[in-house]
Amino acid sequence: MAEINRHDNRLGLWGWLGGGRWGVERYAYILHRLTGLGILFYFLMHIVVTSLRASGTYLWVEGGFFHRPIFKLGEFLVFAAFAYHALNGIRLVLVELGFAVGKPIEPVYPYKTSLTVQRPLLIAMMILAAIFLAAGGYEFLGLAK
Amino acid sequence: MRETKYWTWHMAAGVVILFLLGLHMLIMHLGGTTHLFAPYTGEAVSKENSLFRDGRLFFTVTYILLLGVALYHGLYGLRTILFELTLKRAVEKAITVVLLVVGLGLFGLGTWAALTVHSIAIAGARG
Numbered sequence: 001m002a003e004i005n006r007h008d009n010r011l012g013l014w015g016w017l018g019g020g021r022w023g024v025e026r027y028a029y030i031l032h033r034l035t036g037l038g039i040l041f042y043f044l045m046h047i048v049v050t051s052l053r054a055s056g057t058y059l060w061v062e063g064g065f066f067h068r069p070i071f072k073l074g075e076f077l078v079f080a081a082f083a084y085h086a087l088n089g090i091r092l093v094l095v096e097l098g099f100a101v102g103k104p105i106e107p108v109y110p111y112k113t114s115l116t117v118q119r120p121l122l123i124a125m126m127i128l129a130a131i132f133l134a135a136g137g138y139e140f141l142g143l144a145k
Numbered sequence: 146m147r148e149t150k151y152w153t154w155h156m157a158a159g160v161v162i163l164f165l166l167g168l169h170m171l172i173m174h175l176g177g178t179t180h181l182f183a184p185y186t187g188e189a190v191s192k193e194n195s196l197f198r199d200g201r202l203f204f205t206v207t208y209i210l211l212l213g214v215a216l217y218h219g220l221y222g223l224r225t226i227l228f229e230l231t232l233k234r235a236v237e238k239a240i241t242v243v244l245l246v247v248g249l250g251l252f253g254l255g256t257w258a259a260l261t262v263h264s265i266a267i268a269g270a271r272g
Binding site: 009012015016037039040043044048051052054058060062076082089090093096139 | 156167170175178187188195212215222226231255
């Protein structure tokens with residue numbers, strides 16, 4: 001089996017969270033990870049809580065432990081994290097597969113980067129995420145009946 | 146090569162989750178707007194509406210599928226983030242084993258619950 005060449009993460013935690021001057025895509029990626037960790041934390045608890053229904057315990061229905069405003073707020077935050085993570089994830093997959101980054105060109109001054117080519121994709125995805133957030137907020141505020 | 150394969154599965158799992166969790170969100174969190182698969186009055190997550198969905202084979206199958214792909218996607222993502230700290234081989238191995246055990250355990254629990262509730266809903270025991 002071929003060994004993977006790896007480099008030390010000299011920066012430690014800052015290597016995870018610091019975007020420096022890498023541009024807005026790098027910060028979108030950091031937020032992608034943070035929302036991913038949040039969703040994972042919720043999901044692991046969600047599996048246990050929803051599995052309790054097999055024994056007839058429905059903690060999330062009216063009168064149940066999780067049917068409180070604070071958990072409703074948490075639910076909205078999970079929804080918001082999912083909307084962002086999903087739409088930014090589509091962008092990351094497309095970019096990883098080579099879509100929306102333009103064709104390779106000769107490095108002629110003034111140099112062009114693929115970032116300017118893929119920026120519209122980020123903007124489009126964030127607009128879609130904002131629409132989903134607004135729809136979720138409408139529901140969260142109890143305006144939808 | 147192996148890690149590349151796992152990473153490709155991670156991305157493919159993300160696409161599957163996009164559809165299944167997207168549907169889940171439309172039913173559960175936008176239920177007041179969409180009114181999808183919630184024929185009874187009250188919230189989409191009410192006991193009656195939950196049992197209605199649990200009694201449908203489509204939901205039981207997709208719950209288990211979503212459970213599997215989401216656990217893989219989430220835990221492999223966590224593993225990738227942790228490995229970026231350039232840990233010792235033994236620590237990396239231990240993390241992999243712990244995540245594998247947690248993932249398989251929760252998959253077993255969720256699958257058991259989905260199948261149990263499906264049979265209860267079909268029998269109408271809590272209807």
